[in-house]
Amino acid sequence: MPGFEPSPETFAVSLDDMREDLTESVRRGELRPGVDTDDGVRLLTVVLSGVISQQLTNEPGMEFADGAFSRLTGEALDLFFDHYRPERSPDANPGP
Numbered sequence: 001m002p003g004f005e006p007s008p009e010t011f012a013v014s015l016d017d018m019r020e021d022l023t024e025s026v027r028r029g030e031l032r033p034g035v036d037t038d039d040g041v042r043l044l045t046v047v048l049s050g051v052i053s054q055q056l057t058n059e060p061g062m063e064f065a066d067g068a069f070s071r072l073t074g075e076a077l078d079l080f081f082d083h084y085r086p087e088r089s090p091d092a093n094p095g096p
Contacts, residue, residue, distance in 0.1 A: 008053050015041055035084035039095075 006014075022036040022044075024067040034040055055062070064070045 012063055015045075018044065029086060031081065031084045031088040040084065047076050051076050 019041050022031065022040060025031040026033055026036055049061050051069050051073050055067045058069065059067050062068075062070070064073075
């Protein structure tokens, strides 16, 4: 929205919520430590805002599932989460 600026408090709350979710993923062993740092949270917002800004700039009226950029959201998130996936030891049992 032109001219919209979130208040610093609102912006902080949304980042805190994101950090809490990422911290919980670290606690459960789904992601490695570091994903819930300032840089990890910033990187996730860069990935998401990059997809969104590209879509809105290049195909503003396109449906999410059909957009040249928005339809790649899952793949972009996979790249982010693969970067923070815990390393498995060579002798670890592979999953199903």
